[in-house]
Amino acid sequence: MIKVSCVNIFEKVIIMKKTEEKIKLYSAWYCPFAQRAWLSLLVNKRDFKYIEIDPYNKTEEWMRISKGFGTAPVVIEDETTLVDSLDILKYFDNPKTGTNYSPEIEETLSFINKDLIPSFYRFLKATNDEDLKKTRAEFTIFLNKFSNEINEKGQYYLGQNFSIVDLAFIPFAYRIDLLLRHYKEYIVAKEVKNFARYQQWYEAIIKAEFFKETKTGMDNYDEELINFYKVYSEGGGQEDVTKS
Incomplete structure (x- = not known):
């Protein structure tokens, strides 16, 4: 326990x-x-x-x-x-070394942190038409890249085994689905070409008990998140999250 x-x-x-x-x-x-x-x-x-x-x-x-x-x-x-x-x-x-990962895993983690996540925030914070078009296109390219690299032989990113890659991106994937749909009318199902594979990965994790536990026991968790990120959708909020 x-x-x-x-x-x-x-x-x-x-x-x-x-x-x-x-x-x-x-x-x-x-x-x-x-x-x-x-x-x-x-x-x-x-x-x-x-x-x-x-x-x-x-x-x-x-x-x-x-x-x-x-x-x-x-x-x-x-x-x-x-x-x-x-x-x-x-x-x-990996408490013994903290760094014992393949070059491919390190590259994916770097991509998530330096490209995919900042592009999500840039899109969320965009307000004028030009910035919205530019950031939407950039983010969609990055999200499709992640989706295309999900292993087809299991429900997780690497296949059958849950990994650090799943942990690194799932909190942001949840906000992407919730916040971009609400504030930018961005529907992941319409933007991700390999959506069936992405959806299988996404739902396998957000339906897991360990993920549900991190929603802090709030009945209105999604509503509270939407309210909190309203300032981001209007161009405010932290600036450092948009930087690669």
């Missing part, structure tokens, strides 16, 4: 009280990068304490915890502090 100590997500407080869990996850419910870390801990069956924070509130304590970055997620285990979501995935996927 996985032990997860959760802070009420609406209180936005940091609890520093020591518990039996050696691992602390500082997370923000809306953040796909933080959801990556949460999923990794669940999939790898690690006991941890979940601590909901507001990363925009740059208190002295939060900046100390996050090593001066002030961003979620942050994972602390003993003397180790990790502040990058991809590093967290690698740490718990």
Whole structure:
């Protein structure tokens, strides 16, 4: 049984009280990068304490915890502090080295982080017709590239085996489907040429219990996400997420 100590997500407080869990996850419910870390801990069956924070509130304590970055997620285990979501995935996927991946996997992870995700945010944040057309086309190319490389011999990206690639992209795939459909009238089924394969991959993960658990127990999770990202759809929100 996985032990997860959760802070009420609406209180936005940091609890520093020591518990039996050696691992602390500082997370923000809306953040796909933080959801990556949460999923990794669940999939790898690690006991941890979940601590909901507001990363925009740059208190002295939060900046100390996050090593001066002030961003979620942050994972602390003993003397180790990790502040990058991809590093967290690698740490718990392969704790001995954290880097023992094939060149193909590293290339795919780099593509997701440096091309696919920034292009999603650029499209979401685009407001004028010229930018919408340009960012839509760019994002569609990248999404089709990801879809075309999904292994056909199983339900996950690499085939039968669930992997770090699935963890790296699924939080963003969920937001792509939800937010772009709502704000940009972008329907993935109409844009992805290999949609049947993409849909099989997508639904296999979002229907899994470990993914459902990261929806923070909110009955209106999708509605809350849509409301939170409204400012992004109007061109606001964080700028760094759009940069490759």
